[in-house]
Amino acid sequence: MTQIISIANQKGGVGKTTSTINLGVALAHLQRRVLLIDLDPQGALSVGLGVKPGEPEYTVYEVLMNGAVTINQAIIPVQANLDLLPADNDLAAAEVELIPEFRREMVLRNALVPLNDWYDYILIDCPPSLSLLTVNAFTASTGVIVPMQCEFFSFRVIRTLMESVDRTRDRLNPGLELIGILPTMYSTGTIHSREVFEQARNLYGDKVFDIVIYKSIRFAEASVANKAMIDYSTDHKGALAYQQLAQTLAEKLEQRG
Ligand code: ATP
Ligand code: MG
Numbered sequence: 708m709t710q711i712i713s714i715a716n717q718k719g720g721v722g723k724t725t726s727t728i729n730l731g732v733a734l735a736h737l738q739r740r741v742l743l744i745d746l747d748p749q750g751a752l753s754v755g756l757g758v759k760p761g762e763p764e765y766t767v768y769e770v771l772m773n774g775a776v777t778i779n780q781a782i783i784p785v786q787a788n789l790d791l792l793p794a795d796n797d798l799a800a801a802e803v804e805l806i807p808e809f810r811r812e813m814v815l816r817n818a819l820v821p822l823n824d825w826y827d828y829i830l831i832d833c834p835p836s837l838s839l840l841t842v843n844a845f846t847a848s849t850g851v852i853v854p855m856q857c858e859f860f861s862f863r864v865i866r867t868l869m870e871s872v873d874r875t876r877d878r879l880n881p882g883l884e885l886i887g888i889l890p891t892m893y894s895t896g897t898i899h900s901r902e903v904f905e906q907a908r909n910l911y912g913d914k915v916f917d918i919v920i921y922k923s924i925r926f927a928e929a930s931v932a933n934k935a936m937i938d939y940s941t942d943h944k945g946a947l948a949y950q951q952l953a954q955t956l957a958e959k960l961e962q963r964g
Contacts, residue, residue, distance in 0.1 A: 735789040742826045743790070744792045
């Protein structure tokens with residue numbers, strides 16, 4: 708069974724795209740077949756993997772909105788075991804164009820059907836909103852990972868996000884699971900990060916991963932080089948953290964069969 712995981716948080720700049728790339732590459736290194744879906748009109752995931760805006764013939768926009776384009780026509784190979792369904796700014800229009808569609812929350816889910824369990828993992832990089840695109844991601848997914856910046860404002864946002872996950876589970880996708888909250892941009896030098904982490908643990912218990920992603924300028928450097936941290940600076944603790952996360956997920960999700 709394909710594990711389809713939305714990487715979501717409606718707050719901007721919390722590490723969704725960075726987590727999608729690095730977790731994807733880490734899973735690919737573990738010999739899992741991985742598809743990354745860019746579901747953000749900003750297209751940062753696609754650019755981060757070296758795709759130039761306007762270059763792909765088809766993007767996720769056509770796959771969602773044009774019945775004649777199938778997902779296999781739009782998928783681009785990136786590296787061994789890793790493929791991408793790219794996005795660009797066209798996707799912004801889908802937000803509006805999806806509204807009158809029949810079963811508008813199900814469009815992405817239906818578009819994935821032809822993949823027929825080919826991939827072990829599909830990771831969906833969600834936009835920074837709880838829009839119809841994000842609801843499409845939740846409806847298509849088996850699980851959600853929430854990157855959470857280690858700051859106090861993060862909690863209110865996460866409560867709203869959890870409500871949206873619960874609503875999607877109740878109405879559209881009974882199997883949807885909150886896999887975990889991933890603390891990101893954790894700065895070792897401050898008590899603040901530690902306090903936020905502890906408070907997250909009090910509120911959400913073991914739904915908060917043990918793994919934290921430390922704050923490091925190397926992440927920005929890696930993205931300038933169009934690389935995942937794991938390929939850019941293999942021994943960096945940011946790279947190791949994402950590798951550990953991939954290992955943890957493989958153990959947690961795949962044993963269920
Ligand atoms: P958006 O909501 O705009 O899609 P996002 O949640 O996808 O943003 P990213 O694009 O992954 O967030 O990260 C935002 C910025 O923070 C980027 O410049 C990225 O390089 C940087 N960044 C990501 N993770 C870290 C980290 N652990 N330490 C330092 N910088 C980071
Ligand atoms: Mg992003």
